Amino acid sequence: MEDSIGGSSSNDNNIIKEQDRLLPIANVGRLMKQILPQNAKISKEAKETMQECVSEFISFVTSEASEKCRKERRKTVNGDDICWALATLGFDDYAEPMRRKSRTKIQEASTNQNDLC
Amino acid sequence: MRQAGAYSGLLCGGVSGRTGPHSLPLARIKKIMKNSGEDVKMISGEAPIIFSKACELFIEELTRRSWIMAIQGKRRTLHKEDLASAVIATDIFDFLITLVSSSESHAVGGATNVMEVETIDCS
Numbered sequence: 001m002e003d004s005i006g007g008s009s010s011n012d013n014n015i016i017k018e019q020d021r022l023l024p025i026a027n028v029g030r031l032m033k034q035i036l037p038q039n040a041k042i043s044k045e046a047k048e049t050m051q052e053c054v055s056e057f058i059s060f061v062t063s064e065a066s067e068k069c070r071k072e073r074r075k076t077v078n079g080d081d082i083c084w085a086l087a088t089l090g091f092d093d094y095a096e097p098m099r100r101k102s103r104t105k106i107q108e109a110s111t112n113q114n115d116l117c
Numbered sequence: 118m119r120q121a122g123a124y125s126g127l128l129c130g131g132v133s134g135r136t137g138p139h140s141l142p143l144a145r146i147k148k149i150m151k152n153s154g155e156d157v158k159m160i161s162g163e164a165p166i167i168f169s170k171a172c173e174l175f176i177e178e179l180t181r182r183s184w185i186m187a188i189q190g191k192r193r194t195l196h197k198e199d200l201a202s203a204v205i206a207t208d209i210f211d212f213l214i215t216l217v218s219s220s221e222s223h224a225v226g227g228a229t230n231v232m233e234v235e236t237i238d239c240s
Contacts, residue, residue, distance in 0.1 A: 076160065
């Protein structure tokens with residue numbers, strides 16, 4: 001969905017922006033369901049709270065990665081910056097699978113890797 | 118307490134396998150990244166891909182810890198209070214305390230679960 005500029009009412013703009021602020025509840029709900037036992041149920045409010053938490057997680061990690069880029073005077077936030085930020089913020093378990101993925105990708109691209117992940 | 122990381126390796130293939138290469142929309146992740154701050158100018162192509170995986174692991178860990186809270190409350194339905202309790206109990210989730218507190222302030226003060234009636238989404 002593309003943001004409309006000027007052509008919509010403020011309500012439509014607000015609805016669009018609100019939707020864009022969160023990941024889709026169906027995707028989030030499905031991931032939660034896959035982790036829980038078959039007989040578990042998830043309230044809609046729990047799914048909505050998880051949507052908010054995931055968006056906050058993305059913003060939190062992105063801000064940390066972006067600050068690193070600013071200090072190093074780089075304009076583009078890349079995958080290595082995200083991995084570094086995850087590890088820095090205590091999500092080491094998440095950074096490790098990314099490390100392998102990132103290195104494979106780097107090898108394919110035949111570029112130098114600073115072992116940031 | 119079992120470590121979530123010990124399980125994420127086992128599940129990551131399954132989750133991705135069931136829902137295609139990415140279970141979360143990359144364009145939406147990129148938009149959220151851009152909205153995180155005005156100094157986020159450019160985002161490389163692989164960053165949202167890495168985030169889609171990291172978000173799966175995040176959802177897995179928070180859901181798992183929330184479920185422990187629900188079980189301790191002798192319930193089979195995950196409520197948002199369970200998420201709030203899991204956030205409060207886990208150090209790496211401390212950045213979420215304000216967010217979960219604002220939606221349910223009494224969850225911070227005590228373990229009492231007042232909301233006995235919940236709408237169950239059976240979809």
